[in-house]
Amino acid sequence: MQKVLSKAQFPSFIEGLLKSYEVYGPVKDKNTKFQKIGSSKELYLDTVTEIPAKNIFLPEHEVIVEFKGGKASERQGDTKKRVIFGLRTCDLNALQILDKVMFDPLYLTKRKNTVTIGLFCEHPDEFCFCNSMELVNYYDLFFYPQKNEYYISVGSAKGLALVKGLPTAKKEVKIPHPLNTKVLEEKNIEKSYRNKIWEADAEKCLSCSACTVDCPTCNCFDIKDQLEMNLKDGKRSRCHMSCQLKSFTRVAGGKSYRDARLSRFKHFVYHKLVYYHKHQGRYMCVGCGRCLRVCPTKIDWVKTINLLDSMETIKKKGGKKKE
Numbered sequence: 398m399q400k401v402l403s404k405a406q407f408p409s410f411i412e413g414l415l416k417s418y419e420v421y422g423p424v425k426d427k428n429t430k431f432q433k434i435g436s437s438k439e440l441y442l443d444t445v446t447e448i449p450a451k452n453i454f455l456p457e458h459e460v461i462v463e464f465k466g467g468k469a470s471e472r473q474g475d476t477k478k479r480v481i482f483g484l485r486t487c488d489l490n491a492l493q494i495l496d497k498v499m500f501d502p503l504y505l506t507k508r509k510n511t512v513t514i515g516l517f518c519e520h521p522d523e524f525c526f527c528n529s530m531e532l533v534n535y536y537d538l539f540f541y542p543q544k545n546e547y548y549i550s551v552g553s554a555k556g557l558a559l560v561k562g563l564p565t566a567k568k569e570v571k572i573p574h575p576l577n578t579k580v581l582e583e584k585n586i587e588k589s590y591r592n593k594i595w596e597a598d599a600e601k602c603l604s605c606s607a608c609t610v611d612c613p614t615c616n617c618f619d620i621k622d623q624l625e626m627n628l629k630d631g632k633r634s635r636c637h638m639s640c641q642l643k644s645f646t647r648v649a650g651g652k653s654y655r656d657a658r659l660s661r662f663k664h665f666v667y668h669k670l671v672y673y674h675k676h677q678g679r680y681m682c683v684g685c686g687r688c689l690r691v692c693p694t695k696i697d698w699v700k701t702i703n704l705l706d707s708m709e710t711i712k713k714k715g716g717k718k719k720e
């Protein structure tokens with residue numbers, strides 16, 4: 398089912414949501430990110446955000462258990478009704494992936510009480526390669542702009558409740574794939590783990606963890622305890638962590654199981670394309686390009702894989718790669 402909303406009525410639609418929900422959407426400040434808004438005028442809808450929506454559900458720092466008088470109480474989650482508007486298809490698929498691995502009350506309660514509204518990506522940049530990642534249609538509502546109107550595809554009962562008063566489209570519009578300029582040509586890279594081609598990327602890597610911070614599906618965290626002076630009160634918090642930091646695999650006694658930067662870099666790529674796919678039957682990467690966009694040394698592992706694919710093709714044909 399598709400509903401129709403004129404672009405002239407769009408501000409009124411958002412203002413209507415604000416009366417009953419906390420509304421989050423893309424805003425532009427020092428960077429672009431999803432943030433709670435108070436007006437439709439704050440929305441920035443030109444392109445995919447630099448910072449993903451995962452921070453709404455997985456904050457950088459979140460108290461999960463409180464200790465009072467020696468007794469522990471587990472936080473049960475925020476029950477506020479919220480709407481997230483402006484999620485691209487990559488963002489929507491990223492939330493679906495997080496739903497497979499996050500199952501604590503804090504996360505699940507927030508997800509249960511959130512309506513997700515997608516927006517067609519009209520201006521993907523040179524880093525986007527979502528069409529290569531076999532994404533699925535996953536949303537409560539999805540807005541597709543066409544001329545002076547939005548065609549709104551309905552994906553759930555929660556979504557329908559928000560647009561039931563809008564006219565139904567006389568003829569449904571087929572939503573195309575965004576026109577990506579970047580392509581990941583091959584994802585079956587399991588046998589190429591020891592190929593020396595990865596070393597050039599690893600040498601440029603600073604282990605700054607920017608790629609994992611801005612990745613919409615990275616969800617690694619650390620648990621930290623803070624005890625008060627009376628030794629009876631305190632907090633246990635969940636904090637963002639990154640597999641690209643040497644301390645990530647450090648255990649008691651100081652041993653780190655991924656000492657080498659090369660092994661950490663390859664783990665990031667292989668987790669996205671190989672390991673998760675083996676268990677879940679889909680890729681953990683959604684092709685948003687944020688890791689490429691934010692990398693301070695401009696590492697492009699998509700280009701590396703495409704070069705790897707070209708090398709394998711030459712090898713199969715019995716040719717020689719030019720020096």
